[in-house]
Amino acid sequence: MTMTTDKDNHTPAGSPLKLMLVEDQQLVREGLKGLLALYEDVDIIAEASDGAEALTLLEAPSGPGMPDLILSDMRMPRLDGLGLIRALAARALTIPVVLLTTFDDASAFDEAVRAGARGFLLKAISPDTLIQALRDVQAGGTALRPSLTTRMAQTGGRGERAFQATEQPDPLSPKELQVLRLVASGRSNTEIAALLGNSEGVIKNHCSAIFSKMGVRDRTQAVLRAIDLGWI
Incomplete structure (x- = not known):
C-alpha cells in the first residue's frame, strides 16, 4: 500500500529514505513503525530504545549502516534526543535528526534548535505532515514548525523571542x-x-x-x- 505519489515525493524513484527510529516506549515505537510502513518510500533500517543504543548500532561493524535520517523522541532515559544530536556531532556523523515531542513547549523548541535538530515536531501531527517533514529534511531543508511557532509569531513572542x-x-x-x-x-x-x-x-x-x-x-x-x- 502506498500513500504517496511521484508528484509529491522528494525521494528519487528506487531510493527510499533510510530511517533509524529511536523511541524508548515500545508501544509508541511499534505504532510509528506501522505508520511509516504504509509509505513505500520510507525504509526503517534500524530501531533503538534510546540514544545510547542508537550510537551502538551506528558504530557496530555489523550494524545496519548509516541512515539518511534519524527520527528520535526528544525525552528518553540514558541518552535523549538532544544528547544523541551532540554525540553524533562529536563523532563527525552528519546524520540529520528530527525530534518528536509530546508537549508544545517553547523552551524545548529552543533547546532543539540550539542542539542542531533539523526537525522538531509534535507527536500529535498528522501522518502526512510527518512524512512531508521527513522528506523536507532529507532534501536538505528543515522541519522546525510545531504549533508553538505559529502561536508565538501571532503573540510576538516572550523572553528570548521578543525580538x-x-x-x-x-x-x-x-x-x-x-x-x-x-x-x-x-x-x-x-x-x-x-x-x-x-x-x-x-x-x-x-x-x-x-x-x-x-x-x-x-x-x-x-x-x-x-x-x-x-x-x-
Missing part, C-alpha cells in the same frame, strides 16, 4: 539566505564554509550581516526569527 527587530527586517541577499538556512540545519561555520567553498571568515561576515539585518544577537535568535517570518 528588537522591526516588523519586517531588511531583506537578505541570496547568499545570506543560503547561509541562514544552513545555520538553521545545525551546521557550524566551518561546515558551511566547506559546503559553499568559502573561508570561515567569509561565513562569519555573512552571519554578522544576517544578525544585523534581522536585529538579533545570535544564531538561535536568527533561526527563530526566520521561522517566524516564514523564511525557512
Whole structure:
C-alpha cells in the first residue's frame, strides 16, 4: 500500500529514505513503525530504545549502516534526543535528526534548535505532515514548525523571542539566505564554509550581516526569527 505519489515525493524513484527510529516506549515505537510502513518510500533500517543504543548500532561493524535520517523522541532515559544530536556531532556523523515531542513547549523548541535538530515536531501531527517533514529534511531543508511557532509569531513572542527587530527586517541577499538556512540545519561555520567553498571568515561576515539585518544577537535568535517570518 502506498500513500504517496511521484508528484509529491522528494525521494528519487528506487531510493527510499533510510530511517533509524529511536523511541524508548515500545508501544509508541511499534505504532510509528506501522505508520511509516504504509509509505513505500520510507525504509526503517534500524530501531533503538534510546540514544545510547542508537550510537551502538551506528558504530557496530555489523550494524545496519548509516541512515539518511534519524527520527528520535526528544525525552528518553540514558541518552535523549538532544544528547544523541551532540554525540553524533562529536563523532563527525552528519546524520540529520528530527525530534518528536509530546508537549508544545517553547523552551524545548529552543533547546532543539540550539542542539542542531533539523526537525522538531509534535507527536500529535498528522501522518502526512510527518512524512512531508521527513522528506523536507532529507532534501536538505528543515522541519522546525510545531504549533508553538505559529502561536508565538501571532503573540510576538516572550523572553528570548521578543525580538528588537522591526516588523519586517531588511531583506537578505541570496547568499545570506543560503547561509541562514544552513545555520538553521545545525551546521557550524566551518561546515558551511566547506559546503559553499568559502573561508570561515567569509561565513562569519555573512552571519554578522544576517544578525544585523534581522536585529538579533545570535544564531538561535536568527533561526527563530526566520521561522517566524516564514523564511525557512
